[in-house]
Amino acid sequence: MSDRHVSLIDLTLAYGGTIAVPGLTLDIVKGELIALLGPSGCGKTTTMRAIAGLLKPAAGRISIAGRDVTHVPANKRGVGLVFQSYALFPHLSAFENVAFGLRLRHSSETVIRARTEAGLATVGLSALATRRPAELSGGQQQRLALARSLVMEPSVLLLDEPLSNLDARLRLDMRSELQRMQRQTGVTMVFVTHDQAEALALADRVVLMRAGVIEQLGTPADLYSRPATAFAAGFMGFENIFRVEGTSLVSDAGAVPLGFAAGAPILAWRPGGVAVGAGPYAGQVVASSFAGSHREYVLESPLGRIKADVPIERAGAALGETVAFDLPQETVWPLMT
Ligand SMILES: Nc1ncnc2c1ncn2[C@@H]1O[C@H](COP(=O)(O)OP(=O)(O)O)[C@@H](O)[C@H]1O
Numbered sequence: 001m002s003d004r005h006v007s008l009i010d011l012t013l014a015y016g017g018t019i020a021v022p023g024l025t026l027d028i029v030k031g032e033l034i035a036l037l038g039p040s041g042c043g044k045t046t047t048m049r050a051i052a053g054l055l056k057p058a059a060g061r062i063s064i065a066g067r068d069v070t071h072v073p074a075n076k077r078g079v080g081l082v083f084q085s086y087a088l089f090p091h092l093s094a095f096e097n098v099a100f101g102l103r104l105r106h107s108s109e110t111v112i113r114a115r116t117e118a119g120l121a122t123v124g125l126s127a128l129a130t131r132r133p134a135e136l137s138g139g140q141q142q143r144l145a146l147a148r149s150l151v152m153e154p155s156v157l158l159l160d161e162p163l164s165n166l167d168a169r170l171r172l173d174m175r176s177e178l179q180r181m182q183r184q185t186g187v188t189m190v191f192v193t194h195d196q197a198e199a200l201a202l203a204d205r206v207v208l209m210r211a212g213v214i215e216q217l218g219t220p221a222d223l224y225s226r227p228a229t230a231f232a233a234g235f236m237g238f239e240n241i242f243r244v245e246g247t248s249l250v251s252d253a254g255a256v257p258l259g260f261a262a263g264a265p266i267l268a269w270r271p272g273g274v275a276v277g278a279g280p281y282a283g284q285v286v287a288s289s290f291a292g293s294h295r296e297y298v299l300e301s302p303l304g305r306i307k308a309d310v311p312i313e314r315a316g317a318a319l320g321e322t323v324a325f326d327l328p329q330e331t332v333w334p335l336m337t
């Protein structure tokens, strides 16, 4: 792969004697937006700190733009870092917050002014340049933190859960903002999130991590439509995941007969793939919530809780009512592990 930009080569990361990431190998392509996705504690931040040069690997190598940077200090790697808490300087204006790194570099006043103004324009904050962080909204502060990193013209920008402090509406705005900035600057972006929807919406490729190991790597479409493991399927919205034993579908709660030949040891259905209103199984509606085009039912069944999305025009069952349902072969996703 000639266009690889950041390579992690058999990278082992540890805190004291505890290994957080054992032997991670990953190539990140120049100009791509890659998302590290996974539950809390799976090693996302640890990996970011290693790329940034803030954590010395216990073993393995890191190369950026063809150069081995394993032993290169953080400030010589051309890597920008934006954390969840953006750590803006409260006593400085937006302009001076963005200019700060350039001043440290002893750039000329002309360069500082030009780059800072361009950076503020990129994130849509030109009009608020004189405000202090406290006079900006959460989203504006987030954009300011981004501008501060962008003006340093990093070749790689690392973003560690940068949107998790924002409310839902702003998060959506910032997603498209980030994508736009990434296309505009061509910077290679590594974006960390524990939010599946965010990773799928933003990234060119998603790295799903589990306990320091890559569980699955692919495009959002790959991961969403073809999760390889029960863990990946669970992360990609398959709420109903069951084991197959003989001709039965089995959960920790119980078992039901399966109506077709399984062909795999684990079967999964998305809530939208569960058919409600007819079928061989029965479940009591224990929760029902309005979700626009459908209702989200939780059915208490012999398999335990089943999540089922029912189109609004067919969602007539009352809370407490028992309904028939099916886990159809047409909507099943088979899993090997
Ligand atoms: N400073 C630290 N000292 C010791 N262990 C740590 C430290 N930071 C993280 N860990 C451990 O390393 C693992 C990975 O953590 P982290 O990379 O922060 O996960 P994530 O960012 O995916 O939530 C976890 O088990 C965590 O407890």
Ligand SMILES: [Mg+2]
Binding pocket: 044, 045, 046
């Ligand atoms: Mg983290």
